[in-house]
Amino acid sequence: MSKVLVSDPIDQAGIDILSQVATVDVKTGLKPEELVKIIGEYDALMIRSGTRVTKEIIEAGTQLKIIGRAGVGVDNVDVAAATRQGIVVVNSPEGNTIAAAEHALAMMLSLSRHIPDANASVKRGEWDRKSFVGAEVYKKTIGIVGLGKIGSHVAAVAKAMGMKLLAYDPFISTERAEQLGCQLVDMDLLVQQADYITLHIPKTPETTHLINATMLAKMKPTTRIINCARGGIIDEEALATAIKEGKIAGAALDVFESEPLGESSLRSLGKEVILTPHLGASTTEAQVNVAIDVAEQIRDVLLGLPARSAVNIPGLGPDVLEELKPYMQLAETLGNLVGQLAGGRVELLNVRLQGELATNKSQPLVVASLKGLLFQALRERVNYVNASIEAKERGIRVIETRDAAIKDYAGSIHLEATGSLGTHAVTGALLGDGEIRLTNLDGFPINVPPSHHMLFTVHRDMPGIIGKLGSLLGSFNVNIASMQVGRKIVRGDAVMVLSLDDPLPDGILSEITKVPGIRDAYTVTL
Ligand SMILES: NC(=O)C1=CN([C@@H]2O[C@H](COP(=O)(O)OP(=O)(O)OC[C@H]3O[C@@H](n4cnc5c(N)ncnc54)[C@H](O)[C@@H]3O)[C@@H](O)[C@H]2O)C=CC1
Ligand SMILES: O=C(O)C(=O)COP(=O)(O)O
Numbered sequence: 001m002s003k004v005l006v007s008d009p010i011d012q013a014g015i016d017i018l019s020q021v022a023t024v025d026v027k028t029g030l031k032p033e034e035l036v037k038i039i040g041e042y043d044a045l046m047i048r049s050g051t052r053v054t055k056e057i058i059e060a061g062t063q064l065k066i067i068g069r070a071g072v073g074v075d076n077v078d079v080a081a082a083t084r085q086g087i088v089v090v091n092s093p094e095g096n097t098i099a100a101a102e103h104a105l106a107m108m109l110s111l112s113r114h115i116p117d118a119n120a121s122v123k124r125g126e127w128d129r130k131s132f133v134g135a136e137v138y139k140k141t142i143g144i145v146g147l148g149k150i151g152s153h154v155a156a157v158a159k160a161m162g163m164k165l166l167a168y169d170p171f172i173s174t175e176r177a178e179q180l181g182c183q184l185v186d187m188d189l190l191v192q193q194a195d196y197i198t199l200h201i202p203k204t205p206e207t208t209h210l211i212n213a214t215m216l217a218k219m220k221p222t223t224r225i226i227n228c229a230r231g232g233i234i235d236e237e238a239l240a241t242a243i244k245e246g247k248i249a250g251a252a253l254d255v256f257e258s259e260p261l262g263e264s265s266l267r268s269l270g271k272e273v274i275l276t277p278h279l280g281a282s283t284t285e286a287q288v289n290v291a292i293d294v295a296e297q298i299r300d301v302l303l304g305l306p307a308r309s310a311v312n313i314p315g316l317g318p319d320v321l322e323e324l325k326p327y328m329q330l331a332e333t334l335g336n337l338v339g340q341l342a343g344g345r346v347e348l349l350n351v352r353l354q355g356e357l358a359t360n361k362s363q364p365l366v367v368a369s370l371k372g373l374l375f376q377a378l379r380e381r382v383n384y385v386n387a388s389i390e391a392k393e394r395g396i397r398v399i400e401t402r403d404a405a406i407k408d409y410a411g412s413i414h415l416e417a418t419g420s421l422g423t424h425a426v427t428g429a430l431l432g433d434g435e436i437r438l439t440n441l442d443g444f445p446i447n448v449p450p451s452h453h454m455l456f457t458v459h460r461d462m463p464g465i466i467g468k469l470g471s472l473l474g475s476f477n478v479n480i481a482s483m484q485v486g487r488k489i490v491r492g493d494a495v496m497v498l499s500l501d502d503p504l505p506d507g508i509l510s511e512i513t514k515v516p517g518i519r520d521a522y523t524v525t526l
Helices: 012-019 032-041 055-060 079-084 097-113 115-123 149-160 174-179 187-193 213-217 236-244 284-302 318-342 360-381 387-393 465-475 508-512
Strands: 002-006 022-026 044-047 066-069 088-090 141-145 164-168 196-199 224-227 250-253 273-275 346-355 397-403 411-419 422-430 436-441 444-448 453-460 480-487 493-500 518-525
Touching: 002 012, 002 032, 002 284, 012 022, 012 044, 012 284, 022 284, 032 055, 044 284, 055 079, 066 284, 079 088, 088 284, 097 115, 097 149, 097 196, 097 224, 097 250, 097 273, 097 284, 141 149, 141 187, 149 164, 164 187, 213 236, 236 250, 318 346, 318 360, 318 411, 318 422, 318 436, 318 518, 346 360, 360 387, 360 397, 360 411, 436 493, 444 493, 453 465, 465 480, 465 493, 465 508, 508 518
Parallel strands: 002 022, 002 044, 044 066, 066 088, 141 164, 141 196, 196 224, 224 250, 250 273, 346 397
Antiparallel strands: 346 411, 411 422, 422 436, 436 444, 444 480, 453 493, 453 518, 480 493
């Protein structure tokens, strides 16, 4: 049975799902050196933001197939190291969107009305109504940095509260921003005009210290900043100084450069600063959502199925996966088949996506083809995560083409592999019930399902040849399950495709090619 390590607190709903397929150990608060020591036993690791999954931990995780982040941000995972090792990294892109957005909005209102300090004052026995006069958000300008899932929800609520909306997000279209009632502006204009600035972007090298002393200097003395995204997007020292010097009005922070927050000048500031201990995703609802979402993906991957929200499999989002799932197996089977037909070292793989597959969304099918192609060389070590890297490192050039005009089937995939021993091509499609059909082999039309043991021959179409091959296989005690001939013209060249009940014994291929009329023979195990 597989083993899963859960190293941060997650909802029981997730543990229940994992327990269906694995032994689950919940060990929270492990030191990095403790994690390195035990990770080698586990097939999967489930975390939140509390565990830093470094290269060292990943390299020690020799059995790891998947790292599941029960939340959004994967900046605490060395995704590049995981990818290299073929470990799929998944997250829950939407499970805590509302929780994080509501926390940012709660922070904005709390900051404006001094709620945390007013509450503490009353609890101390005071009745001070003068010190906590606040500001309204109505008709004020909110500058939303990052108009993704969380930023969009913040925009919708802020609009409903009567705020004017500015947004900075270089990857969002003007139309999308307008739909949300936001004016897209550059960062400079946003920081100059906004009364409230709220951050909803990932932490990347580009966004690290995006809010620094220079940016802070451009803000209004009445500006308040909210960061419920990631620590390190704001330069905390510069922020504390700007607040102390009255350059801006305040800040509400849920996330910090280093967590848990240690010594910090932010702690000594008054009601103009609110600090929460990374609570953005901490609602009952969000924790159930993310635990189920990620546990299901871990379960699927442990069962050999693809994950719907892998961050290191380009282009394979949940909607795309739903559409492509049946074709992924087709692409993989064809890749495996054409790789074996080509034999030797493959240098070039042409992937043509045809009919309804001729869209940009079908890029994962190229990855699946490569996974199949590399299977003979790498076996279980190749997967959707590392197939492209492995192919690149082996010098396999990949050419992708798309042809929507080829409509023999709703969608079909054509692969052509060129290697040291020549070029071979195979085409396949799915039937209505999702069954795979091989529809063309080296230019010859065929219509056969793939099977475990297959034999392909190229021969001259002439009487008696099929019988001779059958007798030869019989003499080696090989049973034929099915057989089909594909030809373009009568008595021209033809291919024979045989499904066999047994593997071909060693040495038989050379006997087959001695049969008069048979030019080539290939055996394939799928
Ligand atoms: N405090 C907490 O507990 C939580 C924090 N988060 C954090 O919130 C952030 C946003 O999450 P989502 O909205 O779900 O992500 P998302 O991926 O839906 O949105 C992020 C947006 O940022 C934009 N973006 C990327 N780089 C940018 C840049 N250099 N400048 C401006 N915009 C840029 C993207 O185009 C995208 O629209 C993440 O950092 C996530 O880790 C998420 C959940 C809970
Ligand atoms: O989902 C995210 O990105 C978060 O920051 C939430 O973090 P957490 O799971 O609460 O440790």
